[in-house]
Amino acid sequence: MQNMMQSQSSMAWKGFHASIAAPQHQNIVKYTKVERNGNMEMLRNGYLFTEIFKKQMEHMEKYPDAKIISLGIGDTTPPMPRLVTTAMQEYSNALSTIEGYRGYGLEQGNMPLRKAIAGNIYKNMGFNESEVFISDGAQGDIARIQLMFGSNISIAVQDPTFQAYVDTSMIMGQTRKQAVEYMRCSPEKSFFPELAGVPRTDVIFFCSPNNPTGHAASRRQLEDLVSFATNNGSIIVYDTAYSFFISDDSPKSIFEIPGSKQVAIEISSFSKFAGFTGVRLGWTVIPKELRYSNGYQVIKDFDRIMCTCFNGASSIAQAGGLACLTPEGLQGIRGVMDVYKENARSLVETFSSIGLKVYGGVNSPYAWVHFPGCKSWDVFNEILEKTHVLTIPGCEFGPSGEGFIRVSSFGKRDQILEACKRLKRLFA
Amino acid sequence: MQNMMQSQSSMAWKGFHASIAAPQHQNIVKYTKVERNGNMEMLRNGYLFTEIFKKQMEHMEKYPDAKIISLGIGDTTPPMPRLVTTAMQEYSNALSTIEGYRGYGLEQGNMPLRKAIAGNIYKNMGFNESEVFISDGAQGDIARIQLMFGSNISIAVQDPTFQAYVDTSMIMGQTRKQAVEYMRCSPEKSFFPELAGVPRTDVIFFCSPNNPTGHAASRRQLEDLVSFATNNGSIIVYDTAYSFFISDDSPKSIFEIPGSKQVAIEISSFSKFAGFTGVRLGWTVIPKELRYSNGYQVIKDFDRIMCTCFNGASSIAQAGGLACLTPEGLQGIRGVMDVYKENARSLVETFSSIGLKVYGGVNSPYAWVHFPGCKSWDVFNEILEKTHVLTIPGCEFGPSGEGFIRVSSFGKRDQILEACKRLKRLFA
Secondary structure, three states: OOOOOHHHHHHHHHHHHHHOOOHHHOOOOOOOOOOOOHHHHHOOOOOHHHHHHHHHHHHHHHOOOOOOEEOOOOOOOOOOOHHHHHHHHHHHHHOOOOOOOOOOOOOOOOHHHHHHHHHHHOOOOOOOHHHEEEEOOHHHHHHHHHHHHOOOOOEEEEEOOOOHHHHHHHHHOHHHOOOOEEEEOOHHHOOOOOHHHOOOOOEEEEEOOOOOOOOOOOHHHHHHHHHHHHHHOOEEEEEOOOHHHOOOOOOOOHHHOOOHHHOEEEEEEOHHHHOOOOOOOEEEEOOOOOEOOOOOEHHHHHHHHHHHHOOOOOHHHHHHHHHHOOHHHHHHHHHHHHHHHHHHHHHHHHHHHOOOEEEEOOOOOEEEEEOOOOOHHHHHHHHHHHHOEEOEEHHHHOHHHOOEEEEEOOOOHHHHHHHHHHHHHHHO | OOOOOHHHHHHHHHHHHHOOOOHHHOOOOOOOOOOOOHHHHHOOOOOHHHHHHHHHHHHHHHOOOOOOEEOOOOOOOOOOOHHHHHHHHHHHHHOOOOOOOOOOOOOOOOHHHHHHHHHHHOOOOOOOHHHEEEEOOHHHHHHHHHHHHOOOOOEEEEEOOOOHHHHHHHHHOHHHHOOOEEEEOOHHHOOOOOHHHOOOOOEEEEEOOOOOOOOOOOHHHHHHHHHHHHHHOOEEEEEOOOHHHOOOOOOOOHHHOOOHHHOEEEEEEOHHHHOOOOOOOEEEEOOOOOEOOOOOEHHHHHHHHHHHHOOOOOHHHHHHHHHHOOHHHHHHHHHHHHHHHHHHHHHHHHHHHOOOEEEEOOOOOEEEEEOOOOOHHHHHHHHHHHHOEEOEEHHHHOHHHOOEEEEEOOOOHHHHHHHHHHHHHHHO
């Protein structure tokens, strides 16, 4: 969920960087005696999207007249349902009145929204609203969950997957004790790891529908995952940021699987589902049944983290989120979702017609395209050079992503169709 | 900035707690094998405001007809200037249009707001907008700064002060290596530590105007602080969440002090200044001159943290923040500030008329009242019992707070006047 635009300021640092450490300057530049955090040093320099943005800039310089189309960043584009924005407008307006003004809310989120999530999204799963924590989005919650677990745990991730799990693991210093376990998820194995060969870790991050492959884990796969975690005494951190795209009968929540409450946390977001990428709203569910080895409830530590390191999601965003979960709101969102799905179908059809294997795009806004024998960055470069279309090189999501690109269906309809036309022409 | 209301859910845990660890249940309750983070164990159980809330509940049960007035939590009450809420309404409305919809913004904040902060609040201090990071409030930034520094640093804090600095230090595991250094700030020493006796630490958290004492550090004091940090090679994390309350010529920013850019970070917030406690908006300034011992720029690591562990403040809140910094917005905010200041004057006058020493209340929304020879909790209990007025026991902000209570001027005018009347009657 990093933004391509972040790179604007990252690039501005070049200037600062150039002024470091030239020996003749060391007398004027005063350093503190505070040691840089070694965990930060371990992170790769630069973000994926900084690199993509640099490529885009270079490309625009080379072809100033080119009409670039981005199938890169997973950013939402269709407008939000009016019902949702009206709720936020009304909430904002009330803040300027004596009766309507509200200050601090609960750090864990406003009760009506927590109730609506427990009652709508986790219907009949027996959750109390106190097990739902409202946040400013999944990315913040991933970091807060890592902060809660601390530096002594070991983690496993899917390969390929969203890299924030690995980056936050490094920032916490977890990787100093034990390397991240990459669980290979290949198309040949239905994008599911061969669990028999995966060593035990304390925590398993699992994203479904997966970013970038677009694969939604089946019920059978998730039963295997829960049973694996149960046998190992591991905790699954299940990321369902894309679950609203699921069209078939794949589970939309890990909590559809019996026994999961004793081994899983679920993270989710309004970002992709309701276009809240800029408004910022998400949630995390921690079942009261989930306990550490000493019997202490995980939910109690997460509550402490939310109160100490966070102070509640924006009250206006929460008013919008509540409107999303009304029957009218959900209907409006389905309309938005249909646009993305149509886009995804066009992209899948395009690459299939070229004779390439395409995965995802059905239960996910992302399609995952295989170019056997090719390097992801070469494919990325060739498509950009010849069609002015931006994609994301699959190798950046983990070693098993090599040879793939990720294309996103978040985009305006006409732009997507134009991109499809150019791609067909390129590979014709 | 924790909320009294958080305790509602904390109290709900009682039920969960009761079901743990009864030996006969251990066969049914399945524990994971994940060890609880030892740092979390070190935190005190329960928050200050949970305790206060419990007291309030007990009091309400005992006196169901009592009209309780809270001078406790620092929550804002007057409505926001209409200009600000209109900006947020317009931004929300635009999200439902094709032209107006915006998705992800920069993780570091939208450029116009960063520019407005650099240009208005740090006018003539030579900051570039890239040195300003927009956040969802100071509390989140304190945690992210700690995450950036990691677990190997040592910290010092004022005594008394806001406890989030200490709590996040414990969560990061810093206190396993070295205890937090409490720098005593007594009224006799103008609420400033005797630095000659303070051992070097990597980081010094300094809150001015201070929560809870209400004291704004003088220029001379801050020059001493910057010089102390410079000599020790320490980094000051300067929290100015209440700087807009400064009425005299005390510096509003650490960056008014020469040499500070090489030793300081500044955190601030729209919460108290513009009533954004629920809307959530703050910022942190990291000068590009600030460097670790190896010469690496601190700003680069903070940027990485903001992009990896945060995904930008709500775009709607940012639109409101931008409106606050227009000339009309600032005028509207001054009107709100005047209400608090009048309240503070009434509170200070009340306690003074009783013959008590009162500090703060001039450059701060908080007054800090000394009851020599008394215990803070006894004073708290007596005032609550006899006047139905809630305060905050000073001892909860550090050992030097014993014998004091903190009273907040955030409240409706008529309620504050009623509280003053009751207090005068009690101590007459």
